Amino acid sequence: MDTPPQVDPAEQFGVVVARRLGFGFWIAAAWIIIIVAAAALAPWLPIADPNETGVGGRMDGPGWSNWFGTDNNGRDMFARTIWGARVSLIVGFFSVLLGICVGGTLGMVAGYFRGIVDRIISFSVFVLLAYPGLVLALLIVGLAGQTLPIVAMTLGIVAIAPIARLSRATTLAYSEREFVAAARVLGATDRRIMVRELLPNVLIPMGALTLLGMAITIVAEGGLAFLGLSVEEGFSWGKMIVLGSSPRTLREGPWVAMFPIGAMFVTVLALNFAGDRLREYFDVRELGIGAA
Amino acid sequence: MIVLARRLAQLVAVVLAVTFLAFTAMNTLGDPLFNVVGFVAAVDCDAVEAGEIEDISGQGGTTLGDCAVVAEAREEFHLNEPLPIRYGRWVGDLIRGDFGTSFKNRMPVSTVLADRLPKSLLLMGMAEVFAVALSVPWAIAAAYRANRAMDRASTIGAFGMLALPNFALGVILFYFFVVKWQIFPSRFEDDNLALRLKSLVLPALTLGMPLAATYFRLLRTDLITTLQEDFVVMAKAKGLSNRWIMFRHALRPSLFSMVTVFGLNTAALIGGALIVEQVFSIPGLGRALVEASIRDDYPVVLGATVVIATGFVIINFAVDLAYSYLDPRVRRES
Amino acid sequence: MATPLLSVTDLQVGFATERGLLRAVDGVSFDLAEGQTLGIVGESGSGKSVTAKTLMNLLPSYARVEGSVMFDGRDVRAMAAERERHFWGVEMTMVFQDPMTSLNPVKKVGEQIAESLRVHLKRSRREARDDAGDLLQQVGIPESKKRLTQYPHELSGGLRQRVVIAMALACSPRLLIADEPTTALDVTVQKHILDLLDELREERGMAMILITHDLGVVKGRADQIMVMYAGRTMEQADTATLFSEMRHPYTEALLETIPRVDMASHSRLVPIPGSPPDAVDLGQGCPFAERCRYCSASCLIDQPSLEQHRQGHACACHAPVGTDAGAAAHAANHETGVTPAGLDMGTFATAVGEKT
Numbered sequence: 001m002d003t004p005p006q007v008d009p010a011e012q013f014g015v016v017v018a019r020r021l022g023f024g025f026w027i028a029a030a031w032i033i034i035i036v037a038a039a040a041l042a043p044w045l046p047i048a049d050p051n052e053t054g055v056g057g058r059m060d061g062p063g064w065s066n067w068f069g070t071d072n073n074g075r076d077m078f079a080r081t082i083w084g085a086r087v088s089l090i091v092g093f094f095s096v097l098l099g100i101c102v103g104g105t106l107g108m109v110a111g112y113f114r115g116i117v118d119r120i121i122s123f124s125v126f127v128l129l130a131y132p133g134l135v136l137a138l139l140i141v142g143l144a145g146q147t148l149p150i151v152a153m154t155l156g157i158v159a160i161a162p163i164a165r166l167s168r169a170t171t172l173a174y175s176e177r178e179f180v181a182a183a184r185v186l187g188a189t190d191r192r193i194m195v196r197e198l199l200p201n202v203l204i205p206m207g208a209l210t211l212l213g214m215a216i217t218i219v220a221e222g223g224l225a226f227l228g229l230s231v232e233e234g235f236s237w238g239k240m241i242v243l244g245s246s247p248r249t250l251r252e253g254p255w256v257a258m259f260p261i262g263a264m265f266v267t268v269l270a271l272n273f274a275g276d277r278l279r280e281y282f283d284v285r286e287l288g289i290g291a292a
Numbered sequence: 293m294i295v296l297a298r299r300l301a302q303l304v305a306v307v308l309a310v311t312f313l314a315f316t317a318m319n320t321l322g323d324p325l326f327n328v329v330g331f332v333a334a335v336d337c338d339a340v341e342a343g344e345i346e347d348i349s350g351q352g353g354t355t356l357g358d359c360a361v362v363a364e365a366r367e368e369f370h371l372n373e374p375l376p377i378r379y380g381r382w383v384g385d386l387i388r389g390d391f392g393t394s395f396k397n398r399m400p401v402s403t404v405l406a407d408r409l410p411k412s413l414l415l416m417g418m419a420e421v422f423a424v425a426l427s428v429p430w431a432i433a434a435a436y437r438a439n440r441a442m443d444r445a446s447t448i449g450a451f452g453m454l455a456l457p458n459f460a461l462g463v464i465l466f467y468f469f470v471v472k473w474q475i476f477p478s479r480f481e482d483d484n485l486a487l488r489l490k491s492l493v494l495p496a497l498t499l500g501m502p503l504a505a506t507y508f509r510l511l512r513t514d515l516i517t518t519l520q521e522d523f524v525v526m527a528k529a530k531g532l533s534n535r536w537i538m539f540r541h542a543l544r545p546s547l548f549s550m551v552t553v554f555g556l557n558t559a560a561l562i563g564g565a566l567i568v569e570q571v572f573s574i575p576g577l578g579r580a581l582v583e584a585s586i587r588d589d590y591p592v593v594l595g596a597t598v599v600i601a602t603g604f605v606i607i608n609f610a611v612d613l614a615y616s617y618l619d620p621r622v623r624r625e626s
Numbered sequence: 627m628a629t630p631l632l633s634v635t636d637l638q639v640g641f642a643t644e645r646g647l648l649r650a651v652d653g654v655s656f657d658l659a660e661g662q663t664l665g666i667v668g669e670s671g672s673g674k675s676v677t678a679k680t681l682m683n684l685l686p687s688y689a690r691v692e693g694s695v696m697f698d699g700r701d702v703r704a705m706a707a708e709r710e711r712h713f714w715g716v717e718m719t720m721v722f723q724d725p726m727t728s729l730n731p732v733k734k735v736g737e738q739i740a741e742s743l744r745v746h747l748k749r750s751r752r753e754a755r756d757d758a759g760d761l762l763q764q765v766g767i768p769e770s771k772k773r774l775t776q777y778p779h780e781l782s783g784g785l786r787q788r789v790v791i792a793m794a795l796a797c798s799p800r801l802l803i804a805d806e807p808t809t810a811l812d813v814t815v816q817k818h819i820l821d822l823l824d825e826l827r828e829e830r831g832m833a834m835i836l837i838t839h840d841l842g843v844v845k846g847r848a849d850q851i852m853v854m855y856a857g858r859t860m861e862q863a864d865t866a867t868l869f870s871e872m873r874h875p876y877t878e879a880l881l882e883t884i885p886r887v888d889m890a891s892h893s894r895l896v897p898i899p900g901s902p903p904d905a906v907d908l909g910q911g912c913p914f915a916e917r918c919r920y921c922s923a924s925c926l927i928d929q930p931s932l933e934q935h936r937q938g939h940a941c942a943c944h945a946p947v948g949t950d951a952g953a954a955a956h957a958a959n960h961e962t963g964v965t966p967a968g969l970d971m972g973t974f975a976t977a978v979g980e981k982t
Contacts, residue, residue, distance in 0.1 A: 127309040130605045131597075134563030135581070139314065139597050142585035143321035219457040223567050226459040227582045238459070245463040245571070247478060250471045257467075261460040269455035522727035529682050529722075530742050530793065531715025540741075545732050 025277040028270040032211075035267055039085035048076035050083040059253040069255045071244065077256065080240060081263050087148070087236035088264070091221045094152040096213040099159025100206055106160070107167025108202060112175055112194055122168070128161040134223055141224065146232045151224065155217050166209070170202045211275030215268045222264055237264045303609050310601045311386070315379050318594050386598070392591035394584075401595040404580060409599065411480075412569070412576035415492050415499070416561050422500035427507035427550075432538060434508070435515035443512070450505040458564045462498040462571035469494055480574045495572045499564045503557060507550050514546035555611030558604055629699065630657035631833050632681075632801060637693035639676050639685070639857075647690075648906045650676040652857040653932075654693075656850075660800070663827065663834040665844030665865070667880065668854035671902040674837045677854075678803050681835075682720050697801070716746045719794040723806040725786035729778040735789050736774030742796040761792040766822060784815035788822065795826065802827070803835045808843070820847060841877075842884045845869065850938075853877050856903055856913035859932055863939035873935060873946035875920045899973045912944070920945045921965040922955040 038045065048066075054074040062069040068077035110121035131139070140154040174180065175198065183193050218237075224230040225238025235243075237260040244250070244257030385392070391401035434443040470478045476494050481487040518524065519542055527537045566578035573579075577596055584592035639651040651673040658664050666674045679685050681695060683706040695702040697718065705713055722728045730738060739761055740754035749757065755774065762770035765788040778786060787807065794802055804823060808816035824847055827834050836844055844851055844865070851868050853861045853876060861874035872878055882896045900917035903909075911926040912918070918925065925944050932942040945955040959965045963972070 123305075123309070127306060127313060129559075130306060130310045130601050130608075131313075132559035132562040132600065132604060134566055135597060135600050138566070138581065138585050139317060139593065140321070142588070142593055143317055143590075215455075222457050223459055223563070226567060227570055228586055229582070241459060241463060245466070247466075247471055250463075250467045254467055257463055261456075261463065264460060265456050268457070269452065272451070272455050522722065522724065523730045525684060526722060526728040526790075526793075527730075527741075528684055529714060529720045530745075531712065532741065532745060533711065536745065541730055541733070545730075 021277055021281055025274055028274040028277075031266060031270040032274065035085055035263075036089060038082050039089050042082050042086060045082070047079040047082060050075060050079040052076075059256075061253070062255055068259045069253065071256045072249060072253065077259050080235070081237075081259055084235055084237045084240050084260060085263065085267075087231060087234055088218050088221055088238070088267075091148070091152045091155060091230075091236070092214040092218040095155035095159055095217045095221075096210055098153065098156030099163045099213065100210065102156070103160040103163030104167045104202065104206055107164040107169075108171045108194060108198060110164070111168040111171030112190070112198065118168075121164070125161045125164045128157075129165075133158045133220060137220065137224060138227070138229060141229050146229065148231045148234075151221065151231050155220055155224075158220070159213060159217065163206070163209070163213070167202055167206065170205055171198055174198055174201050205279070208275060208278040208281075211271045211278065213275075215271035215275065218264065218271070219268060237261075299609070299612075303605065306605050307602050308383075310605060311383060311598050312379060314594055314597050314601065315382055316375065318590060319375060319378070391595035391598075394589055394592050401591050404592060405577065405595055405599055408575060408577040408580045411488075411574060412565055412578055414488070415495055415568070415574060415576060416565055418489070418492055418496035419499035419503065419561065419565075422496055423503035423507055426500070426504040427511060430504070431508050431511035431515060432543070434512045435519065436534075436538070438516050438519075446508065446512075450508050453505040454502055456502070458498055458502060459567045459571060461501065462495070462568055465494050465498055466571060478573075480572070491572075492574070495568045495574055498568050498571070499561065502564075503561065506553060506557065510549045510553060511546060514549050515542055518542045518546045551611065551614065555608045558607050558611075562600055562604065631660045631698055632658040633694075633696040634677075634681075635694045635696075637677065637680065637695065638691070639673070639680050640690045641686075642688050642690065643906065646906050649857050649908065651680070654852075654854070654857075654859055656852055656859075656862065658801070658833050658835065661827070661831045661833055662849045663836055663847060665848030665851040666835060666837045666854060667839065667841055667844060667851060669839055669902055671856070672854040673857035674854050675805055676857075678720065678805050678835065678837055681803065682718065683714055684720075712746050715742050715799075716797040717799055718801045718803070719797075719799040720803040720805065721787075721790050721794050721807050724810045725783060725790045726778065726810075728790050729786060731778055733777075734774065735776050735778060735781070739774075739789065739793050739796055742793065746797050757796070758792070761796060762789070764795070764826070765789070765792045766818075767792075783811050784818065787811060787815075787819055791819075791822065791826070795830075798830065799832065801833045801835070803837070805837045806839070807836075809838075823847075840884070841880050853880070856908060858913065859940070859942065860914065861939075861941045861943075862932070867939050871939070871948070873939075873941040873948060874943050875918045875945075875947055875952075876914050878947050879917075899969065912942075916967045916969065918967075919959060919965065919969070919971065920947065920952050920955045921959065921967050921969070922951075923966050926966055 052075065058070065058074045059072055060066055060070045062077075066076050066078065068081060071077060071080070106121055106125070110118040110125075128136070136158050137154050140157065141151060144150050144154075180193060180197055183197050188196070221230055221236060222238030222241070225236045226242045228242070230236060230238060240260040241257050241264075244253075244260070249256055389402055391405065393399070394401055394404060430446065434446045437443050469475045477487075477491050480491045515538075519538075524537060524541060527541050532541075562578070565576065566582060568574070569576040569579040570582060577600070580592060581596040581600075584590075584596065634657075635655050637651055637654045638649070641648040641650060654673070654677055656664060666677065668674045676685075680689075680691060681702065683702075685691065691703065697713075700713075702713075729735070736755060736758050739758040740749075740751075743749040743754040743757055744751070759770045759774055762773055767773055767785060767788050773781070773785075773789075778789075781789065787810075791807075802823075807823065808819050811819060820843065823834065823836075826832065836848055838844060841851075848865050850862070850864045852859055853868075853874060855876055861868065861872070861877050863871075868877065869881075872881065876898075879896075879898045883898060885895060898917055903913050903916070911924075911928060912930050915921045915925040920943075922945050928944065930942045930944050932940050934940050935946075943952075945952040959971055964970055
C-alpha cells in the first residue's frame, strides 16, 4: 500500500482534534471564573441591593443607571442577575460533587468486584435511571420540601445514576489492564488496588465531566425553579426567568426575562465548551486513541 | 425466543422496582399520613379527644369529624401494616386501574391521567418527528460538505442550541411567535385536531430543536466516519453515484448512535415536556404532575410518576429491540 | 502492435500538503493490450496504488494529475471531469487488498454483487440476483444460493475475496485492476485466488493489472512487468526478459529478497537496506541511490531517465547490472567498502548464490 500523503488528518477528515486546549477553552474558563467570583463576592460588590424596590423606575429599559434595566417592581436587574448566580452555582456544584462521590464510588465498586455486587448495584442504577431526571427531582423535592440543601441533594441523587454507569464502564476497562494484575500478584489488597491504581485513572474522565455535569445541573435547577419547585427563599436564574415570562411582562419589558436567559446561556455554553475540550484533551493522551 | 422471555422478565422486574421506589418515597418522605389523606391530617386528634379543641367536621365533604376521617383512613389505607404489604395492595389497585383519588377535587386519578396523557404523547411525538425531520437531512448535507463553511457553522449552531435550556428557548419562541407576531395561539385549543396540532407546533419545536441538535451532531460525525471506510471506496470503484452511496451504503450503518440516543433521550424528552407544557399552558400530563406537586396532591403525583417511569422503561426496551434489528451483527449474537 | 486497450503517457500525480507537493507518481507510462496482464511491482510508497487509483478515478480532491490516460481511444481523465457514470465499474474495475473492509458489513453479499448490475446494466432485481448467483459459481463458491443471503462476516477470508472478484466482474469489464489482492490472505489461499484470476482472465479475454510488492507473484502470471520506486519507473519489460536480463539494481535486489526453496537451511533472508525516501523531499539524483550497491558519484546528482535498452525493455539507471559501467561501479564500491551515498558494503548479506 502506498504511504498516505502527509496531509493533516484533522484537516482532511473534518474531525476536530484538540491536541492543545485551545484559545476558546481559555475564554470559556475566563467567563466561568468571572461569574463564580462575581457570585461569591456579591455582597461586597458595589451594586444595588437586589431586593430593594424603586431603585429605578418601574420597567425601565437597560440604561446608564441600571445596566440591565429594572423589573416590574423597580428592582435592579444587573444586581439580581449576579445574586441569582449564587443559588444556581451552589446547587450546580454541590449536586455534581455528591453525584461524583456517591456515583463514582458505586460504579467503581460494581466494576471492580463484579459478580453479585455488580448485579445489585447495576440493577439499582438502572431503576434510578428509569425515572426521567426532572421527574425524579420533582418527586423528591415535592415530597421532602424546598430548601437549598434538599434541592442540591435531590439533583445530586439524580446525577448518581449516570455517573455510576460511567464510572463502572471506566473501571471495567481499566481493571482488565496489566497493572492491576501486577498489583494483585504483588499482594495488594482490593482496597489498595482500588484506591491507588484504579481511582486516579477513573478520576480523570470524571474530572473532565465535572464541568459538563455542572452545566447540566444548572439547567436542571433552572428548570425546577421555572416550575416553581426550587428553593423557596431567594431566587435563581430559573426563577427570574419564570417571573419575567408572563405575556404581559414580555410585552412591556422583555429584558426582565432575557438577561437571566442570556446569563444562563453563556455560563452553560462556557461550561459545556470547557468541559468538552478537557474531555478531548484527556482522551487523546490517556487512551492513546485520538481522531488523529 | 428464550432471550426474549428473559428480557421480558427483566422488564417486569424493573417495573416493579420502579413502582416500589415511588411508593416507598411517598410513604417515607415527609409525613405518610399527610401524603395519603391531605390537609385533614393536620388535626391534633389527641387534643380533640381531650376536649381541648373542637373537631371541625365537614372537611372534604364528609359528615364525619376530622379525627374520624383520619381514623378511617388509617384503616382503609392499612397504614398500620408494614410497608411491603401496603405496597402489594397498592400494586393490586394499580393493576385494576385504581390510582387513588385526587385531594384537590376528589376525582379519580385515573381519570385525570387518561385525560392528560394523550396530549402529552401527541406533543412528544410531534417533537420527535420535528427532530428527525430536521436533523437527518441537515446531517447528510453537512457530512457531504465536511469541514467546509456550512458544516462548521452547523456544528457551532448545534452546540449553541444545546446550551440553551428548553424553558429559555420556549420563552424566546413564545415571545416572538405569540406575543410579538401573534402567529400562534397563546393557549391550547382543543376544538378539533387541526387546532390541536397548531397549538402544539411551538411547544413541539421547543422540545424538538435541542433533540435535533443532538441527533445532528451524532449522525454527522458517524456519517463522516463511515464515508471513510474502505467499502465506500469500493462502492466508488464500482462506479456508484455519490447519492447512491450516501443513501444506500453510508446512512444505515451511521444511524446506530442516533438510535441509541433516541431511547436515552426519551428521559430528556419527558422532562422537557414538563417544562414546555408549563411555558405554553398545555394541559398535559407533565403539567398535571407539576401542579399536583406544588399543591401537595400526592395521589396524582404518584400516579403520574408511575405512569411516566413505566412508560420510559418500556420505550427503552423497545428501542433495544429495534437496535438489534438494525445491526445484523448484533442480531446474530442475541 | 494494434491500438492498446489502455495507454498511459507521462502520468504525474501530486498531493498538496502542508510541507509542499508530494509527488506520488512522477512520469509513468505504459501500454496494455487487450487480454494482457501488466504487473506493477514496488514497495510501499512506490506510487503503484496511486497509479491504480488515478485510473479508477478514486483520488481525493487535493490531488493534482497531469499526463494522459486513454482507454480504448477514450480520454479517461476527461470522463472523470465530466462525471461519466457508466465507465468505472463497467469497463474498468478494481479489486482491493482487504476483502473484509471492501464489503459493506451490514448488507448481504448477494445484494452487493447485484448492485452494479442494477445500476449500470439496468437489470431487474430478480435478474440481477440470478446473475449474482452465476457469478458466485464462476468464482468457485459452492452453494451459491445460500451464500447470496449471507453477510460478509459469515464468510472466510478467501471466500470474501472471491466475492469481491465476483463483484468486480459483474458487468464484464475489459480491464481488472487487482491491488495486492492476496496480501491479506493466508498463504495457502493466495495461490488459489491468483489462479482464479488467471482463469477468469483467459475465459473472458480480460486485461489485468496486477499490483504487488512481490516479484514472485507476477513471475508466471504477467505478460509485462513495470518496477516502480518513489513514484518513478525503474525498469519496464516483458516478463521473460525482465527475469533473464534484469538491468536495474532495484529489480535485482527485489529478486534476491524472495526466499528460494533451494537455499541452504539457516541462510539469512536478504533485505534491501535502508527505507523508501520521503516523497516530498526527493532531492536531485536517482531516488534509489542511497540503497544501491552500484551507486556512483553521478547517481547522486543526476537523475537517470528511462531509456530503451532495446525493443520492449526500458531502464532508468546510470550503472545498470550486467553492463561495464555497472560492474565498474560495483567493483569501486567493493574496494572502498562504502558507496558514495555512505552505505556500508558489509550490509549486503552473503547468502548462498549471492554475487557480491
